[in-house]
Amino acid sequence: MTSRVPVSAIIHVLNEIDYIEDCIRSVDFADEIYVMDSFSTDGTVEFIRQHFPRVRLEQREYLGAASTKNYAIDRAAHDWIFIIDADERVTPKLRDELLRTLAGPLDRWAY
Secondary structure, three states: OOOOOOEEEEEEEOOOOOOHHHHHHHOOOOOEEEEEEOOOOOOHHHHHHHHOOOOEEEEOOOOOHHHHHHHHHHHOOOOEEEEEEOOOOOOHHHHHHHHHHHOOOOOOOOO
16 A cells, blocks of 8 residues: 555534444545544444444534534544545545545645
């Protein structure tokens, strides 16, 4: 595999049991998958813990989209961050483009 800078994928969830599996699988290229849960009550947290042990999961009161994302960005393990909603998916074409971009040369500060 080509050397590249590491990337964190951040997913905010609230009761996303029907969507979270496909979303997490679509970002499995990320070096860190960080899920911010706003206290789901539908089994989302338990599902993630049972099926995705490498996913970093944190629960926090929802104080708005910007607050939630900024909180997670500040705590992400890597400088390059990919934010995705639970009902979205990274297509193979997008994944390949992201990985090519991260392999450099990095002439952007955002993508």
